[in-house]
Structure formats: structure tokens, C-alpha cells
Amino acid sequence: MRHGAPHGDVSGSNPQRIDAGYEQSLTGRDRFADPLLGGGVGKVAGNAVETGLGSAHGKTILLGEHSVVYGAPAIVLPLLDLQATASIRRARRGYITSDLYTGPLGAAPAHMQPVLTSLRASAEQLDVRADRVELTLRSTIPFERGLGSSAATSAAVVRAVANLAGVRLSATQTHALVQQAEQVAHGTSSGLDAHAVQSMTPLRFQQGKPTTVKVADKFTFVIADTGTSGSTAAAVDGVSMLRDIQSRVVDRVVEDLANLTDDVVYSLGIGDPIRVGQSMHEAHSLLAYLGVSSPALDAVVAAALEAGAYGAKLTGSGLGGCVLAVVPDQEQAGDVAAAMTAVGATRTWTTSLTPNNFELMTAPTARVGKEDR
DSSP, X not given: OOOOOOBOOXXXXXXXXXXXXXXXXXXXXXXXXXXXXXXXXXXXXXXXXXXXXXXXXXEXXXXXXXXXXXXXXXXXXXXXXXXXXXXXXXXXXXXXXXXXXXXXXXXXXXXXXXXXXXXHHHHHHTTOOTTSEEEEEEEOSOTTSSSSHHHHHHHHHHHHHHHHHTBOOOHHHHHHHHHHHHHHHHSSOOSHHHHHTTXXXXXXXXXXXXXEOOOOSOEEEEEEEOSSOOOHHHHXXXXXXXXXXXXXXXXXXXXXXXXXXXXXXXXXXXXXXXXXXXXXXXXHHHHHHTTOOOHHHHHHXXXXXXXXXXXEEEESSOSSSEEEEEESSHHHHHHHHHHHHHTTOOEEEEEEEOOOXXXXXXXXXXXXXXXXX
8 A cells, every 4th residue: 555645835935054154154955964974975976866866764662752852752663665666757747646646836735834844945955946846756655543654654755855965964864854844743842752663772862862772582463453543733733732730640650651661661671571671561551541542543442362362451542543462472473463453453554673682783673574455
């Protein structure tokens, strides 16, 4: 199943440039030299190309959604086989082809705004005419399901524009451009998704800083799509309003979620899926208390537990979207997926974390298997 990503009109005011204070002393492509990495942006094969290509993968939040907005940690897993791709070439007019919208860039509907923000911002930085390109988007990441569709497609667009211009952006620069689009997509964005869709490993994320998570043993998860869309902006606003009314209660929930998140980091590091599952189950109850679960999400969680999952919870903003369950092994994953489907899940995926070398971190640690329908 293919999905395009949300986009928007390229007209309007120019976005704020990334790292503005640093780039004032630089001109042209030299402004992309990254002082933190100690390296600059290199040309791809020395020249711009006829067609720019870019891609990025999906993600799922293991623990910490919502609480991460208030400075608490979150853990995010990469979904490497769920991919968004972008192809871009110069043209006489701006045009977009995707599964959500096909037509002139200037006539794109409002829900397309986030990714066109990434197009506009990256094109401005890379001396590409955003109103004179043809952009083609394809994605296997379900839209509005909390699996990183908007961030992945934005990252794919940024990379495609850079490829077209013949330059190579650092991860830091790509993140800054994707984050502009994420602010449009979600209203308030912690920056987690913009990092996650670039990371090949699980991350612990807190106050804008991602760090690699150690995985000591294989962990198997099942992701189930409830078939209903979530809304990050609505869910975040709802929690914010609840916090305005009951600040002490919500702050205590955030603290509890933070403790659970760090307990899961520890559990992954010692290879204990049962303890991970217990923390996930507690986290779902706390998220339900914050009002971001739903009857569909609760039903799928209950079905997963009944079928033998160690734990299950909503993943992402909630109010719809997906459920994540940790299971004993691949065989049990099939039983859990079937049980989730029986109570209304429209599709499921199985994803595995494999042990990583915390020192080297040279290999991907998460893989999404074939879709179970």
C-alpha cells in the first residue's frame, strides 16, 4: 500500500534559515560546513544531477510519547523497511505527484503543507527554484498512524533536493530542515521524529539530544494499525489543557513515564523482554489517564495481552493510530497479530531488535518484516 506525504503551497513568506548566526559569515554552498562535525558539504560526483533522489525510513515510539514534550525521555525504534522516497527534477512549473495529491504545487491542499515546507526550506538553502521542480513521492509508511510518515517524507525531500543540487548535507543540517516541516505538521514537535527517521539504531531522546540505546538480546515486536487516524496536534493540545487544569497530577504522570522509559532502557540493555512488557503496560495505562487512548486502541492492547504478549501500548500521539506489543518470539508474534486483527486491526507488522555492539554501532538494529494482512 502506497502513501504520499502531507504537503503545502510553496508561496508565502520565506522560512527561517538554519543556523542563521553561523551562516552569516559564509556564502553559497560553503555555508553548509558543519562546525560540530568538522566537515563541510561535499558535491555528489562533483556535479549536480538531472534527477535528485532521497529516502528515509519510519519509526515507532517504544516509550515516552507526550511526556517527551515536557522534557522527559523517550525511546524510539527505527522501522527500516518502511520507506518514504522522493524524486525531484527541474521543470518549467511546480508539480507534485503523490498518492495523497497530484497537481500543481501552488494548488496543493492544506494537509500537504509540512512536506512542501521541507521543499521550500531546503530549496532556498541550496539555490534550487522550489516553484520550478517536479516532485514525485512514494511511501510505504501509513499516513497519520504515528510511524513517522511526515518526518520521513520530509527527510526524503530534503535529501532529494540536496542530491539535485549536487551537495551532501550532514545529519545535523538535514534534521534542522526536517524539523521546520515537523513544526508545521504537529504544531509542537520535540524533534524526536526528525532524528528517528535518520537513525539506524534505537535512540533515547531527551530535550533535543538523541543517544544510542544498547540492546543486549533479540526483541520481537508486533505493530498493529487500528485503521483510525491519530492527530498529534489534537493529542498534544489535549494533554496541555489537562496540565493547565491539573498541573500536579499531569506532572506526576510525566515523572512516572520518565521512570518507566529509563527502566526500559535498562531492560533492553540486559535483554529482559518481560520487564520491557511490564513497563509498556503501565505506560499505556498512564497515557489512557491523560486521555490520549481510545476504545479501538484499548481493544487491540487487550487482545495482544490475551494472546500472549508481554506488554502492549499505544505508540505515537494516540487518539487513533497504532499499538506496539512486545512478544516472546516470531511464532508468538503470529498469534498476537491474529488476535489484534480479530478485534479490528487493519494490518500488522513484525519488527525485531537484534543485539548491538554498543561500542561500534555499525549495523542496523531493527527490521520490519513482510506485512501481515
